[in-house]
Amino acid sequence: MATTCWGLPEVICTFPAIDTTTMREMRRTIDTGFRGLVREWSDVIDATTAPLQSFLNMLERSFVGAPWVVVLAVLLVVVWAASRNWKTVLGAALAMLAIGWVGLWADTMVTLAMVTVCTIFAVALGLPVGIVTARSDRVQSVVNPVLDVMQTLPSFVYLIPVVVIFGIGKVPGMIAVVIYAVPPMIRLTNLGIRLVDPEVTEAADAFGSSRTQKLVNVQLPLALPTIMTGVNQTIMMSLAMVVVASMVGVGGLGRNVLQAINNQFFTIGFLNGFALVAIAIIFDRTSQAFGKRLQKHREAGHG
Amino acid sequence: MDEMTSTMAQTAAAPDPDDEAERAGIEIRDLYKIFGPDAKRHIAAVKAGMSKDDLNRKHRHVLGLQNINLTMPGGKITVIMGLSGSGKSTLIRHINGLIEPTVGEVLYDGADVCRMSPAELRRFRRLKTAMVFQRFALLPHRTVLENVRYGLDIQGIAHAKSEPMAKHWIERVGLKGFARHYPAQLSGGMQQRVGLARALANDADILLMDEAFSALDPLIRMDMQAILLELQEELHKTIVFITHDLDEALRLGDKIAILRDGALEQVGTGQDIVLGPANDYVASFVRDVNRGRVIRAATIARARKPGEVLPEMTVQGYLVLEKVARRMTNAGATSAHVVGRSGKTLGVIDLPELLGAIVTPVTADSDS
Ligand SMILES: Nc1ncnc2c1ncn2[C@@H]1O[C@H](COP(=O)(O)OP(=O)(O)OP(=O)(O)O)[C@@H](O)[C@H]1O
Ligand SMILES: [Mg+2]
Numbered sequence: 121m122a123t124t125c126w127g128l129p130e131v132i133c134t135f136p137a138i139d140t141t142t143m144r145e146m147r148r149t150i151d152t153g154f155r156g157l158v159r160e161w162s163d164v165i166d167a168t169t170a171p172l173q174s175f176l177n178m179l180e181r182s183f184v185g186a187p188w189v190v191v192l193a194v195l196l197v198v199v200w201a202a203s204r205n206w207k208t209v210l211g212a213a214l215a216m217l218a219i220g221w222v223g224l225w226a227d228t229m230v231t232l233a234m235v236t237v238c239t240i241f242a243v244a245l246g247l248p249v250g251i252v253t254a255r256s257d258r259v260q261s262v263v264n265p266v267l268d269v270m271q272t273l274p275s276f277v278y279l280i281p282v283v284v285i286f287g288i289g290k291v292p293g294m295i296a297v298v299i300y301a302v303p304p305m306i307r308l309t310n311l312g313i314r315l316v317d318p319e320v321t322e323a324a325d326a327f328g329s330s331r332t333q334k335l336v337n338v339q340l341p342l343a344l345p346t347i348m349t350g351v352n353q354t355i356m357m358s359l360a361m362v363v364v365a366s367m368v369g370v371g372g373l374g375r376n377v378l379q380a381i382n383n384q385f386f387t388i389g390f391l392n393g394f395a396l397v398a399i400a401i402i403f404d405r406t407s408q409a410f411g412k413r414l415q416k417h418r419e420a421g422h423g
Numbered sequence: 424m425d426e427m428t429s430t431m432a433q434t435a436a437a438p439d440p441d442d443e444a445e446r447a448g449i450e451i452r453d454l455y456k457i458f459g460p461d462a463k464r465h466i467a468a469v470k471a472g473m474s475k476d477d478l479n480r481k482h483r484h485v486l487g488l489q490n491i492n493l494t495m496p497g498g499k500i501t502v503i504m505g506l507s508g509s510g511k512s513t514l515i516r517h518i519n520g521l522i523e524p525t526v527g528e529v530l531y532d533g534a535d536v537c538r539m540s541p542a543e544l545r546r547f548r549r550l551k552t553a554m555v556f557q558r559f560a561l562l563p564h565r566t567v568l569e570n571v572r573y574g575l576d577i578q579g580i581a582h583a584k585s586e587p588m589a590k591h592w593i594e595r596v597g598l599k600g601f602a603r604h605y606p607a608q609l610s611g612g613m614q615q616r617v618g619l620a621r622a623l624a625n626d627a628d629i630l631l632m633d634e635a636f637s638a639l640d641p642l643i644r645m646d647m648q649a650i651l652l653e654l655q656e657e658l659h660k661t662i663v664f665i666t667h668d669l670d671e672a673l674r675l676g677d678k679i680a681i682l683r684d685g686a687l688e689q690v691g692t693g694q695d696i697v698l699g700p701a702n703d704y705v706a707s708f709v710r711d712v713n714r715g716r717v718i719r720a721a722t723i724a725r726a727r728k729p730g731e732v733l734p735e736m737t738v739q740g741y742l743v744l745e746k747v748a749r750r751m752t753n754a755g756a757t758s759a760h761v762v763g764r765s766g767k768t769l770g771v772i773d774l775p776e777l778l779g780a781i782v783t784p785v786t787a788d789s790d791s
Contacts, residue, residue: 323560326519327574327625328549337576341564417564417605 158285169291176237176290183229191229192216199402203409211405215398224395230372231362232399234290238297238358243351246302250309250350251335260310267303275300275364283368293370297361304353312346313339348411355403359396446497446628446661447532449518454491454527456513456685459484462525475684487513488685491527495678497628498659502676504666504708510685511665515631518663519552520544531629549578553622557634559614561606567593567617568602574625585624592620596650612643616650623654630662637666648674669708673697673717681705693717715745715781723780724761724770733768734758740769744781747772 125133138146158165183191192213199212219228253263279296286292316339324334340347366374373392380389457465457478465473465484475486488510495501503511516522517529520536529536531551539547553574561570568589575585593602596616606614615635622630636644648671655662666672672679673693681688681696681704689701697717700706721740727733736756738747740763751759751774761769 317560319556319558319560320562322521323554323556325521326548326552326554326631327577328545328547329577330545333577337573338562341562344564418607 154281154284165285169286172294173289173291176233176294179237180230180233180290183233184226188220188225199406202406202413204413205409208402208405208409212402215402219395219398222391222395224373224376224391227372227376227392228395228399231359231374231396234294234297234362234365234370234372235355235358235399235403238294238301238362239351239355241294241298242302242305242354242358245298246305246350246354247309247347249302250306250347251313253306253310254313254339263306263310267307270299271303275361276367279364279368288369290370292368293362293365296365296368297358297370300361300364301354301357304357305350308346308350308353309343312343312350315346316342344414345411348407348414352404352407352411355407356400359400359403363396446659448497449495449629449661449663450528450530451491451493451495451514451517452528452530454514454517454529455489455525456487456510456517456522456527457484457525458487466526486685487522488517488524491687493680493687493690495661495663497661499677500655500662500664500675501678501680502664502666502672503680503682504669504672505682506667509682511667511682512633513685514682515633515663515665518629518631519548519554549574549625551627552629552631553625553627554631554633555615555618555622555635557637559606559611559618559638561614561617561621563606566603566605567598567609570606570617571620571624573621588626589620589624592624593617595623595654596620612639612647615639615647619647619650623658628661630660632662632664634665634667636671637668644671651675669712670716673712681708694719694722698722713745715748716743718744718780720744720747720761720772721763721769723776724772725776726770727768731771733760734771736760737762738772740764744777748774748777748781751777 137143195216196209196213200209203209216228219225249263253260275296278299279292282292282296282299286295320342321334321338324338329337362370362372363374363377366372366378373396376392377389377396379385380392455466455469456462457469459465459482461482462484465478465482468482469478469486469489478484478486491514493501503514505511513522517524518531518536520529520539524537527537531547534547536544536547562573565573568586571589571593572582572585575588590602593599596619598613598616598620601609601613606617609617615638618635622632636647639647651662652675664672664675666675676693678690679693679696680690683704689696689705691699694717696705697709697712697714700709719740720738720742723744724740734756736751736754736759738750738759738761740761742750747759751757751772756774758771758773761772763769
């Protein structure tokens, strides 16, 4: 090495890293300390995750256990209620039938259950955080960098502490998915509220609205298109992440994809991949159509 | 609600001019507003005469308003006029507490708006004030009816009660049949009628209008002015109206205040301002005004010459010259007898002098 060092002193040439023994020591202390901490708190962690676990199990059972006709009917009714568009409903029906026909019905149900729960959690968490963020610049200056880290950190990296703390299973999988899927919800709720026409919020103030009245009557309804985009993004990101989350024990289509990667099962990999894409499109079209339908009143023209 | 029915009953009867005096006026005292993080510190410098430019250049603070002392009489229309950035919006927002002054008081009915707690301020805004905005500020997701009902919803009034009130005002502003439309389906003029109905439905004593008609095209604008004057005829609200259009100010204003760089340049009736502009700035404003629409017959009536026989034709002293001229030409008269409200003779107007007053300045000090 020294030959390529242009005659410079060693310190400048090779990076003066911590030597390996110190590094090993450091790693050991941190890791064992962390594990010890987790072990100490394991009762508390189990107690808090237990209801979540049983909720997830229950939902999954009801999705998988119910006769496929019933599930399909319910799904199509939801799609119709949200989109009011026969084409979307027809597309969804064909996609689901195709999925069932290639034998992926049960796995799809598992994934669907997971995505449903994760989306509900992400929206329930993201909406209030987004509202608080929109109300205060100080909160925003703290939340935004955190969201940046959450979105740029490779998901594999934060799977590690999640697995150390919660072990392998659905709950850690869900936590990982929610962490990944919640940032757009927070960001777009915040953005939507901040972009509301200041003259309209001023009008709300001028008529003596309280903060809650202003939020409910003006800010949320006017921010709704942006918030709905956030919900849509959250769904898409949940779907993307359930594949990665299969590495910590989440079942469904994701696990099949993972196995296909490990064993080079070309056909199975593609079939599962397409099933995921099909669900993604159904969710996307439905939620976007719903968002658009909420905006009917924006259309100009007398009548 | 009781208040509502009682004022409705009053307005249904013939309007009694003495009634106007009962409305409380708004009193602004020694008001200063400086925008910036450290506003209080620069008050002394501004009071000592630092200009808006200097304050901005040296201290990075914006002088919004300075030394404002203004009485806005109850039951009358006070117009605040000035160029863009002169502080009109800032001033009107002090009246309902949307902006807090750096120092000073805004008194209404014995209370200082600036010292109200948040809860008191909300109550004050709900019951005493209503506002109309330049770009309408309607809620796009609510129908016309729901928009007009908005202030009443905020007060917690049940729909069963608020809906007839809202419908009443929708009809009064000429939007009958549009109650179920969304704002996006209406033209600008119609949207501002909704804004006006929303403000009137609140039945507040104070009506704040920040360039309410500025976004409308000239014909619709005249329409809206007429509607406002017609409603004011019977409602006698304390209206604060902002505009940068002198014709609008003269048409609507019982009292006109002219702002420049946050300071009041002149306060008076339209005629006061047109006939006696306090300085060059005001003079440049009024130079091109249509005097025939501002100056009143009583102002230019000459004393009756000894032994002169009063002309047959009589005109009211409060009529503007344009109207007097039209009546005289229609009647073929060359002179007219000017009478006051009680029928007392004020003097005589001759047609040549009348036309002269319309086209040239009448007083020596605006002659230069
Ligand atoms: N929140 C604020 N922060 C800093 N400066 C402000 C703020 N609001 C207003 N100003 C300044 O105060 C001055 C008066 O503004 P204001 O909006 O009252 O003017 P205006 O007379 O209503 O003008 P326009 O006719 O354009 O509406 C302007 O110089 C403006 O830049
Ligand atoms: Mg303004």
